[in-house]
Amino acid sequence: MRCSSCGEDNPAGFRFCGSCGAALIETAPPRETRKVVSVVFCDLSGSTALGDVTDPEALRAQMRRYYDESRAILERHGGTVEKFIGDAVMAVFGVPIAHEDDAVRAVRAAWEMRDAVPRLGLRARIGVNTGEVVAGDGDTLVTGDAVNVAARLEQAAGAGEVLIGAETRRLVRDAVEVEPIEVAAKGKPAPLQAFRLVSVDLEAAPVARRLDTPLVGRRGELEQLRGAFERTVREGSCHLFTVLGVAGVGKSRLTAEFLGGLDATVLHGRCLDYGEGITFWPVISVLKQLGERADGTIARIVEGAPTPNELFWAIREQLEAVALERPLVVFFDDIQWGEETFLDLVDHIADLSRGAPLLLLCLARPELLEKRPGWGGGKLNASTILLEPLTAAECLELIAAHGGAEPDARERILAAAGGNPLFVEEMVALARESGDVRVPGTVQALLQARLDQLDTAERSVIEHGAVEGQLFHRSAVVELGHSDDVEPQLTGLVRKELIRPATATFADDRAFRFRHLLIRDAAYDALPKETRSELHERFADWLARHGHELIELDEVLGYHLEQAARYRRELGRPDAELERRAGRALVAAGARATVRTDAPGAVNLLRRAAQLLPDDDEQRAEILLAELMMLELTGGTDEKLEIIAQLEASDDEALRMHGRIARFTFRLMSDPEFVLEEAQRAVNEAVAVFEAAGDHLGATSAYHLSALTAWLQSLARATLSALERGFEHARHLNLTGPLDRYSIHMLGPLIYGPFTADEVRAHLETLRAIDSATSRYVVLLTEGFLAAKVGRFDEAVERSDRACELAANLGLHTMEIFGRWQIVHMLRMAERFDEAEASQRWVVERLGAQGQASFRSTALIELAEIRYQRGDVDDAERLVAEGQATGAEEDVVNFAYGQGLLARIAADRGDVEGGESLARAALELALRTDFPSVHAGAHAALAQVLAAAGRKEEARVEYERSLELWERYGFEPDARRVRARLAASTI
Numbered sequence: 008m009r010c011s012s013c014g015e016d017n018p019a020g021f022r023f024c025g026s027c028g029a030a031l032i033e034t035a036p037p038r039e040t041r042k043v044v045s046v047v048f049c050d051l052s053g054s055t056a057l058g059d060v061t062d063p064e065a066l067r068a069q070m071r072r073y074y075d076e077s078r079a080i081l082e083r084h085g086g087t088v089e090k091f092i093g094d095a096v097m098a099v100f101g102v103p104i105a106h107e108d109d110a111v112r113a114v115r116a117a118w119e120m121r122d123a124v125p126r127l128g129l130r131a132r133i134g135v136n137t138g139e140v141v142a143g144d145g146d147t148l149v150t151g152d153a154v155n156v157a158a159r160l161e162q163a164a165g166a167g168e169v170l171i172g173a174e175t176r177r178l179v180r181d182a183v184e185v186e187p188i189e190v191a192a193k194g195k196p197a198p199l200q201a202f203r204l205v206s207v208d209l210e211a212a213p214v215a216r217r218l219d220t221p222l223v224g225r226r227g228e229l230e231q232l233r234g235a236f237e238r239t240v241r242e243g244s245c246h247l248f249t250v251l252g253v254a255g256v257g258k259s260r261l262t263a264e265f266l267g268g269l270d271a272t273v274l275h276g277r278c279l280d281y282g283e284g285i286t287f288w289p290v291i292s293v294l295k296q297l298g299e300r301a302d303g304t305i306a307r308i309v310e311g312a313p314t315p316n317e318l319f320w321a322i323r324e325q326l327e328a329v330a331l332e333r334p335l336v337v338f339f340d341d342i343q344w345g346e347e348t349f350l351d352l353v354d355h356i357a358d359l360s361r362g363a364p365l366l367l368l369c370l371a372r373p374e375l376l377e378k379r380p381g382w383g384g385g386k387l388n389a390s391t392i393l394l395e396p397l398t399a400a401e402c403l404e405l406i407a408a409h410g411g412a413e414p415d416a417r418e419r420i421l422a423a424a425g426g427n428p429l430f431v432e433e434m435v436a437l438a439r440e441s442g443d444v445r446v447p448g449t450v451q452a453l454l455q456a457r458l459d460q461l462d463t464a465e466r467s468v469i470e471h472g473a474v475e476g477q478l479f480h481r482s483a484v485v486e487l488g489h490s491d492d493v494e495p496q497l498t499g500l501v502r503k504e505l506i507r508p509a510t511a512t513f514a515d516d517r518a519f520r521f522r523h524l525l526i527r528d529a530a531y532d533a534l535p536k537e538t539r540s541e542l543h544e545r546f547a548d549w550l551a552r553h554g555h556e557l558i559e560l561d562e563v564l565g566y567h568l569e570q571a572a573r574y575r576r577e578l579g580r581p582d583a584e585l586e587r588r589a590g591r592a593l594v595a596a597g598a599r600a601t602v603r604t605d606a607p608g609a610v611n612l613l614r615r616a617a618q619l620l621p622d623d624d625e626q627r628a629e630i631l632l633a634e635l636m637m638l639e640l641t642g643g644t645d646e647k648l649e650i651i652a653q654l655e656a657s658d659d660e661a662l663r664m665h666g667r668i669a670r671f672t673f674r675l676m677s678d679p680e681f682v683l684e685e686a687q688r689a690v691n692e693a694v695a696v697f698e699a700a701g702d703h704l705g706a707t708s709a710y711h712l713s714a715l716t717a718w719l720q721s722l723a724r725a726t727l728s729a730l731e732r733g734f735e736h737a738r739h740l741n742l743t744g745p746l747d748r749y750s751i752h753m754l755g756p757l758i759y760g761p762f763t764a765d766e767v768r769a770h771l772e773t774l775r776a777i778d779s780a781t782s783r784y785v786v787l788l789t790e791g792f793l794a795a796k797v798g799r800f801d802e803a804v805e806r807s808d809r810a811c812e813l814a815a816n817l818g819l820h821t822m823e824i825f826g827r828w829q830i831v832h833m834l835r836m837a838e839r840f841d842e843a844e845a846s847q848r849w850v851v852e853r854l855g856a857q858g859q860a861s862f863r864s865t866a867l868i869e870l871a872e873i874r875y876q877r878g879d880v881d882d883a884e885r886l887v888a889e890g891q892a893t894g895a896e897e898d899v900v901n902f903a904y905g906q907g908l909l910a911r912i913a914a915d916r917g918d919v920e921g922g923e924s925l926a927r928a929a930l931e932l933a934l935r936t937d938f939p940s941v942h943a944g945a946h947a948a949l950a951q952v953l954a955a956a957g958r959k960e961e962a963r964v965e966y967e968r969s970l971e972l973w974e975r976y977g978f979e980p981d982a983r984r985v986r987a988r989l990a991a992s993t994i
Contacts, residue, residue, distance in 0.1 A: 040533045042455055044101030045113035045137045045175060046154050047086065048161035049077060049120055051094040052130040069127065070094065076123050084116040085109070089148060095161075099149050102142045105455040110137050110178035117169045118207040125167070134160025136172035141535055159192040160201055169204040182208045221408045222264040223428065224401035225257060228392055232265045235390055236366050240334045245360035247353070249342075249369045249383055251376070252394035255429025258370045261394065262338065271334040271366075278344040279476060285562045286346040286600070286608040289339055290322060301325055309558050311603025314747065315348055316817030317780040318603065319355040326356065330363035338368045343375040347607035350379055355818045357386060396426020409435045433457075436504060454529035457505070468496040469505060472519065473531035474542045474567075478509055481517040486549040487542050513553060540574035543567045544585065561599070562612065565592035569615060583621070590619035594626055597633065602741060606637040613637070614646075628662055632704060635669055636744055647673065661700045664693045665708065672712050675719065683716050690716070703736040707745045710736070714752055721899045721936035723760025727753070727770075734773070743779060750774055750782040751822070757785075758792050758829070759900075759938045764977050767793060780817055784810045788829050795833040797979050803833045824853045828866065835873065836980045844873045864893040868905045880912055903932040903941055907948035919956035926952045940981075943972035947985065963989065 051073070077096045078088050085106060086098040098116070100109035117133045124131040138153025160170040176185060185202035192199045222229070232248060239246045252258045266273055274296050276289030287308050294301040294308075304325045307318060329335050342350065357367055373393070375382060383389035397405065402421050405428055406412055412420060412435055420434045433454075458466060471487040472479035484493050497519065500506045505526055511518035521527040534542070547567040554560050568589035575582045597612035613634040620627055631650050638647045651673070654666025671686040690713040697705035710733030717725035730749055737745035753774060757767050771789055774782040787810035795803035811826035828850045834843035847870045854863035867890035875883035887905045906929035913922035926949040933945035950965035966989050973982035 039141055039143045039535045039538070041139055041141055041535055042101055042105055042459075042533055043109075043137060044099050044105070044140050044142070044149060044153065045110045045135060045178075046140075046149075046157035047081065047096075047098045047100070047113050047117050047120075048134045048157045049096045049117070049124075049131050050133075050161055051124075052132050052166035069129070072127055073124065073129055076127065077120055080119050080123060081116050084112040084119075086113065086116055097154075097157075099140075099142075101455075102149060103459075105459045107456040110175050111182055113137075114169075114171060114175065114179050114183060114204070114207060115209060117171075118204060121167060121169050121204075130166040132161055132164035132166055133169040134158065134162070134164055134171075135169065135175050136160055137175040137178060138172075139532075155194075156192070156199065159195075159199065160190060163190040163192070163201070164203075170201045171204060173200040173202070176202045221405070222257075222260055223405045223408065224397045225261050225264070225394070228261055228394065229264055231390065231392060232261070232368075236265075236269070236271070236334070236336070239366045240364045243362055243364050245357060245363070245365040245367065245388060247357035247367045247369070247383055247386065247389040249371060249375075249389070249391040250394065251371055251373050251391060253372060253427070255427050256394045256396065257428045258394060259340070260428070262368065262370060265368075266336065266338070269336065271336050272329060272332075273336045273338060275338045275340070277340045277478075278342050278349065285559050285566075286348045286605050288559060289342075289345065289349065290352065291558055293337055293339075294322075294325065297325070297329060305558070308603075311599065311605075311743075314743065314780055314817065314819075315351070315603070315605055316355070316819055319352050319818060320780075320816050322352065323356045323360055326365060327360060327363040330365040334364040334366075336366045336368055338370075340370045341372075342369045343371045343378065346611070347378075348605050350382075351607075351818075357383075357389060359816060359818060397428055397431075398426065402426060402428075402431050405431050406435055410439065412438055454526055455533070457526075458529055458533060461500075461503075465496045465499050468493055469500055469530045470534055471542065472506070473521070473527045474534075474539070474546055477527050478512070478518055478520045480511060480513060481519070482513070482553065483546060483549060487545055513556065536574040536578055540571045540578070543571035543574070547571065547588075559596065561592045561596035565589055565596055565612070565615070568592055569619065572619060586619045587621075587624070590616045590624070591626070593619065594630060597630070601633050601637060602743065609637040610634055610643065610646075628657075628659070631662075632665060635665075636704075636742070639744075661696055661702050661705060664696045665705050668693050668705070668708050668712050672708070672715065675712070675715050683719060686712060686716050703739040704742075704745070706736040707733045707740070709733075711745075711748060711752075718752070718755060721938060721941075723756040723762075723937050727756040727760060730756070746777050747779055747781040750777060750779065750785050754785045754788060754825075757789050759940065761937050761939050761976065763975075764793055764796065780813065780819075781822075784813050784819075784822055784826070787813070788826055791833065792829065795836050795980075796977050800833055800837040800839075804830055807833065820853075821857060821859075824850055824857070831869070831873075835869075835876075836978075838876075840873055840876050844870070844877065847873055860893050861898060864890040865898070865901050865904070866890075867893070868901060868908065872904070872908055875908060875912070880915065883908065884912055899932050899935050900938065900941055903929050903936070903945055905929075906932065907945050910948050911951050914952040914955040919952060922952040923949070923956065939972050939976045940978065943969045943978070943981065946972070950988075 073094070074091055074096070081088055081096075081098040084100070086100045087102055089097040089099055098113075100106070100113040100116075106112065113135050117135050120131060121133060134157045136153050136157035138151060138156065140149040140151030140153050142149045156172055160172060164170045170188070170190065171179075171183075171185070176183070183202075184205040184207075186205055188201050188203055189198040190201045228250075232250075235246050235248045238244075250258045250261060274293040276291075276293040278289050279285055291305060291308060294305050304321050307321050311318075326335060326337060339345075339353065342353070345353075353367060353369065356365070383391045399421060403417070406417055406420060409432055411417070416438055420431060420438075458469070461469065467488055468484055471484045474487060475483050481493065481497065484497075485491055497506070501508065501519070504522055506519045506521055509518045509520035521530075531539070544567070547564050550557075550560070550564055550567065554563065557563060568585060572582060572586040572589050575585065593612050593616035597609050597616060600606075600609035600612055613630050617627065617630045617634070620630070631653060635647065635650045635654075638650070647669075651666045651669045654662050654669065657663050657666070667689055671682065671689050674682050675686060690709050693709040693712075694706060696702075697709055710729045713729035714726045714733065717729055730752055733745070734749045737749055753770065756762075757770055762770075767789060771786050774786050774789075787806050791803040791806035791810065793803075794800075794806065807826055807830045811823050811830070814820070814822035814826055827846055831843050831847045831850060834840075834846065847866065851863060851866045851870055854866055867886050871883040871886035871890065874880075874886060887908055891902060891905045906925050910922045910924075910926035910929060913919075913925060926945070930945040930949055933941045936942075946965045946969035950962045950969065953959075953962035953965060966985055970982055970985040970989070973979075973985060
């Protein structure tokens with residue numbers, strides 16, 4: 008330890024100096040901060056030649072005048088001279104205290120030096136650059152690339168020139184005239200974008216901000232909000248109202264005015280600014296405000312519903328129940344930070360809520376539309392407004408409302424604010440605190456200036472709070488600052504309107520919220536990365552001890568540990584154990600998201616975990632497989648293929664086989680041609696590997712691939728057999744995805760396959776035991792199908808309607824379409840062709856909108872059958888042609904249907920020879936399937952053609968074959984129709 012009296016070093020543990028006897032006082036190391044500064048480099052041009060022709064004493068005096076003049080100019084503009092090196096001068100604007108207009112000051116100083124140096128008989132070249140540096144308290148020396156770039160700009164400048172960097176130009180663009188140039192800088196991979204100063208406006212206007220406004224200039228927007236609410240109450244309906252605006256434009260203030268005194272229940276949720284993967288945080292916040300009545304819904308979120316849509320349904324029903332008691336406003340803030348699943352939830356509620364007065368009020372920055380370009384679009388019950396800047400008159404009103412300002416300051420505020428109310432307010436507050444209105448370059452510069460005015464203790468508290476997030480807790484600040492005495496600082500920060508009290512997340516604690524996210528960002532960005540890393544890790548340790556009541560604890564822990572690990576890696580000191588801790592927390596969070604089938608959240612969490620854990624980590628394979636399963640629901644083709652490639656390259660045989668099965672599944676879904684046989688061979692090999700390894704997930708995936716290959720060949724028995732074998736393995740997994748996949752794929756084989764009613768009912772018992780929304784949907788549709796087979800059409804349609812309603816309530820639009828399609832089949836069996844046609848046209852339209860080309864082709868041919876039954880033969884023929892043109896070649900059923908209908912049309916027109924050829928081709932295609940209804944229909948089509956040709960005995964044989972199939976598999980209405988034909992005298 009160094010003695011402060013004599014400067015001698017002393018061994019650790021000495022309490023008194025061994026040299027002079029003075030008491031040794033341990034002092035804290037200088038506090039370092041990161042901040043944005045503007046750096047000025049000035050060097051003389053041709054100074055070496057000047058030394059050759061100038062007397063040394065005269066040169067020394069001339070250089071002294073140069074140094075003195077440069078220092079005077081720089082300090083007059085508020086700069087701090089760092090050092091003189093030879094004939095070069097370096098100065099920094101922004102240390103030790105930042106000003107919101109440091110970039111403007113630096114440029115003005117450089118321009119003045121450019122004019123002053125020639126008067127001394129010298130020539131100068133100057134570079135100015137703005138960027139982030141690290142600076143220490145009591146130490147003017149700054150380090151960072153911004154300094155190097157300023158030096159490179161100075162070296163590239165010509166005599167009498169000032170070059171400024173791109174960031175400096177952005178900050179002073181309204182105060183300068185420039186010419187763009189490029190500078191080739193040593194050590195930089197690409198030329199630097201730079202600008203040569205042509206002129207400088209010495210009266211450039213300031214830019215600043217203030218928070219927490221009275222409402223000014225928003226009456227029209229307020230009336231729109233009130234109108235939407237009144238309509239919601241009057242109609243008992245749901246309305247989605249989104250307020251968009253840049254930071255500081257007044258979204259929160261408008262909302263506060265609207266909600267004040269509103270005769271409604273108001274619930275408030277907020278999307279966390281750092282909450283990657285924290286999907287349901289804002290929803291849980293809303294539900295907690297309902298008290299015990301929402302405990303069941305919260306529990307469903309925690310435990311995980313079988314599907315996201317079922318969870319959405321439960322949340323929607325909870326909100327609707329509250330709204331039926333009293334009009335309800337659910338206010339979600341900062342939804343631009345929301346996870347995709349959360350945004351899907353808001354969409355779900357807006358689309359499907361009925362019969363209850365519910366206003367969804369969402370605030371967002373315009374960046375929301377980059378994530379969701381169609382947000383609110385196409386909804387009749389949705390409104391979106393964009394808050395525009397205030398007018399000059401409104402800004403003057405706002406200045407007066409916040410205590411006013413001197414005439415000169417008022418004009419400067421008005422000129423600088425650009426209509427942003429937060430900028431107006433912040434400048435007024437700064438003027439009140441410091442007695443001056445300075446010209447800020449950006450909001451960041453203004454906030455940096457405000458933070459620099461805090462004393463050391465207040466600065467420490469606000470920075471420690473910023474580590475937790477926009478909302479922070481007193482206990483966390485105490486933990487991070489190693490001090491219980493934080494009350495004066497918190498009170499001072501509230502008084503200075505930087506933070507405000509908020510509802511605590513943790514019991515027996517107090518919470519505060521930054522007045523604006525940008526204040527939090529400015530405080531956080533000031534921390535060196537070394538300090539950020541340490542504080543994030545310490546906060547995670549504190550949270551692990553105190554955050555057990557948090558529902559999504561692993562997500563928050565994972566985030567803070569991830570940040571700590573990331574900063575250490577960026578500093579060149581990776582910490583493998585810290586990265587492992589972060590990865591483990593994110594894996595746990597991802598596993599929970601996987602259980603509740605929150606696919607976007609799971610993919611996000613698992614992807615980040617994979618980036619943190621080493622390649623040889625025991626959980627890495629689990630991560631890749633879980634992420635791959637979730638990507639089946641979210642898409643992400645490139646990422647899916649990347650994971651498949653990683654699995655295929657594994658040293659583990661089972662993992663390589665996972666990759667191979669996933670590769671074939673992908674190919675079957677995207678381009679099945681010439682893949683079926685090869686895929687089935689891969690299944691056979693994979694099953695042996697997975698069953699030997701006890702890998703149930705792998706076996707489930709293999710049998711799913713086997714089912715796909717069978718279904719693409721229209722083989723119902725093989726499809727069902729593969730699904731059942733996969734189901735035996737899926738039951739060993741605590742995952743809803745494989746079970747739902749099993750359930751939905753059972754529908755086709757049970758309806759089209761060669762199974763009796765009793766066999767179908769036996770399979771339904773297995774589906775009932777799964778008891779998920781998907782399995783209930785399949786059960787209802789299949790029960791409806793069984794009722795239709797025996798002619799109980801009203802019961803059949805009622806059950807199928809319930810299945811469609813279930814799918815619609817869950818937002819499962821594709822399942823709803825297929826449910827309606829099943830109802831069309833029932834209506835056709837009942838010969839209710841008018842209703843069938845209207846419904847089938849709806850199905851065709853919806854399938855087209857979803858891009859379901861293969862299914863739409865079959866739907867078109869079935870619509871053609873309806874048109875044929877209604878007597879429009881030409882339209883029927885046109886629809887068959889369109890359906891077959893868009894269908895895939897391997898879709899055997901599609902062509903069997905189409906060829907059979909064309910055969911009957913040809914026979915009706917007298918072309919019995921062509922009709923017979925088509926009918927026999929249709930029968931050949933049908934017999935390649937094991938679908939009894941397709942076989943029976945093909946025999947009946949051939950019989951109709953033969954009857955038209957007068958070949959009655961051959962026709963009777965085909966009708967009898969059709970009848971035998973209808974009777975064997977219990978299709979009573981179809982059997983009655985064939986019996987009627989056989990009984991007719993024409994056969």
